[in-house]
Amino acid sequence: MSEVVLSIRDLEKTYPGGVQAVRGVSFDVHQGESVAIIGSSGSGKSTVLRCINRLIEPTGGVIELGGTQINTPRANVNEIRSRIGMVFQSFELFAHLKVLENVTLGLRHVRGMSKSEADKVAMEVLERVDLLERVDAYPGNLSGGQKQRVAIARALAMKPEVILFDEPTSALDPELIGSVLKTIRGLADEGLTMIIVTHEINFARDVADRIVYLDKGLVAEEGPSSIINNPKTERMQRFLASMNEEH
């Protein structure tokens, strides 16, 4: 097996007020692998994801990126984040910037590229997400699917070691989901390392190399994508059954 890019050991997060959202989660992500985290609402999926790029400070456990622990107070959090891309459920595009500027912002102000260099990189990634014709539009004038693809391009442009997807299709109308899923699937095929928190069970099965099923802040079941067809634990069976009812 290829080398481990991201390693999570005994991750814990207790929110102020005492809610234990994550209670000892461990898993590894290998180079070129895509991992889907599934689970019901409140199972700690998003918390795990946000702990990885330290938008949330974990209260316990170790997170290693490329073999180095990144959840120490001394670690340079901005440098770490620039190595981990993130795509949000509600896109979070910068409304006052055009599509191209959304993508180049990090390149210019974090990577320190000149405008022309950054534009060049941005055009490349926008081509990958098939949005070349909308580079001069403001986010407010894009459809939901286009917005999410811009957000993906924004994360991709930084050439991250791993990209985190936080329910990338949950805020989209059903007919727009397809284009985003296609884009993500394309990236997975290109061998990008990614972690996807998703409710799209079928998509998780198709795209992910591995499934991590979280329940009540713990890893309840973990394995290749085939486990979706044959869940071992009763909990995951019930969860999958409820998801199928919905669709």
Place this chain on the structure above:
Amino acid sequence: MNSRRVGVERIFSWSALDEKTRVGIIVSVFLLVAISPAVGQSIETGWDIAESGVDSNLNAAAVHGNETWVFGDGGVMLSSSDEGMTWSAMNSDTTADLISADSAYDSMAVLDSTGSVLMKQGLDADWTNIGSPGEGMVDLVLIGQNSLILVGVDGAIWRYSASNWQEIETQFTENLNDISFLDENNGIACGENGTLLFTTNGGISWNYREAPTGSSDSNLISVGYYNPYRLYAASSDGQILSSTTTSAQNWNLVEIESEGYNTSLDENLKSIEVVSASIILFAGPDNYLGVSLDGGNIVEHNIIPDGINTSFNDHAMIDYQKGIVVGNQGVILLTDSSGKNDLVGFEIPDYGNFGEFSEYADDMMLDGFKATVKIVGFGILFGFLIGVILAMFKTAPTNLKGLVEGRPNGIVRTLGGGLAAVGLYLFWEGVSGFSELGLDGIEYIFTPVGDPRGFAMFGLGIALTLLGLLFLSNNGKFSKIEIGRVTLNPWKIRPLNSIATLYTDFFRNTPLIVQFMFIHFGLSLGMEIQDAYESVFGDMGVDGFDYWLLGESAFISAIFTLGLNSGAYQCETIRGAIAAIPSGQMEAGRSIGLTYMGTMKLVIMPQAIRICIPPIGNEMVNLVLNSSLAMVIGYAELSRQGRLIIAVTFQIFWAWGMVMISYFVVTWTLALLLRRLEEKTKIPGLGISGGA
């Protein structure tokens, strides 16, 4: 762009106005033109000519009991017992020119040009010659019934006491011109090259006082010591210096408002007479007499009676209104109104006609308009800057835990120990001064003004001590404190937020007009900044950009007050706009590796500012309207100009009407500009659309 042309048309086109607006404008103009004139006044001299019966130059005057005395060239002595109306020549033992006189402690003394002093030691005593310490003496002052001090060239100071002349040795060698004493001990002398000498022991020893910036080369010709807090001096070329500190420690150059805030009267002066804490009379060659009722801010140029053309030398005041002034060729003038020009009430048609009125008022109104736009412009910039900074402070998430986290506990504790020690020291130093203030109970709320330095140390001391104790207690757990049912977590305190909150609470809970007066008169902020500028870059002169920007201390104080005040209000608006930006935007910015400040600058603020343009616009309009309060500190903006125009023309309706229209033009233009700005910066999908 097409939309821009449409905007311009809408602003300036008569045809684009709706009917109501047009009728309103026509009615306003009609009312302005139709209102009939009020009464005007004319001005006459406040001085009367007294017949002196001599044509010698009269150099000095003094009030001695019920008599008024005048002394002149060739030993001339005149005396009047009816407050200066009629004069009779007195026998004089000398034919030398009498150049200076003083009267106090029931004694009177006069100095002649050879340095001899004649003295009347008592109201009914005869003149006796007490001799001369030498030539070159120019002024004398009595410091007791039988004692006096002379000053003269090359810094000479002689003291006469107990029938003995004693030369006072000082290291000062500039020529001295004038001397004035408050009582037997405290006195001031002035001379060439900005020399100011002060004594607290009856003239036995003298200390140098620094002349204010801009008058260190001036020939200080006359000085008056009215009370412990009011000293004035004048230079031969028209500067007025004042000191309001005990022992005349600090001197300021008066910015003469009636001379356009210049620091010189543009008249040569010979003598000043301080007759009350704020009334000063001025006399000079070239037929000049002047009076100021407010410590030199506004100096009225006295009208001189017809037929008088002289050089005025000295005043003698019986009280603060009645007195005389003497000059060359035997001129004696008397007044019962401090020399103020008399206003004689009869109707003059000048300003009754709106055309005549506006011809006079236009220029002043335009000056006021420019002055208002100037403070408003700078005030808005300054206020917005402060607002943005404070809003950033208020929203900054850094708390004490964040400051400490990740540093070894030992270092934090050591630092805490140090901070607590410094804090306790400051606290103790601050508190120990409070008892001297003589305050009682609730009066202690005034300690911040009674002992500002002590209070600052006290406050800082408490803060540092608590912070130090908190750091000392650090064990890496950052736990909260529970006292009974109350729990608080000091680690959650956000220092920047606390500072900003203190600031905004203070400025939003005190009246703006008081802030104006406190900052301008209390802190003398404008003057301090001018002095600082001049001490670094030298004299700013009276033209050029630096003078335009810093030449008026009231202007500096005004923009600071408006900016500091408006900043406190704008801060809340901007903070609200920042809060309105979804928290995901900060996460998104951070997720691509931007720092907190980087995300604020590149992502949050550009959106927040767009959102808050309408409310900030309101705040800016408020600032324009509030700027009218700058009149209380003597800044010549629109409202003050309105008052000045009324003072001259007595056309109250026209003047205030014009002021009102001028304000409307400023605020309306500003509102239109902001509306344009809002349209121009609008981004699809950001904020509520259709707001304009």
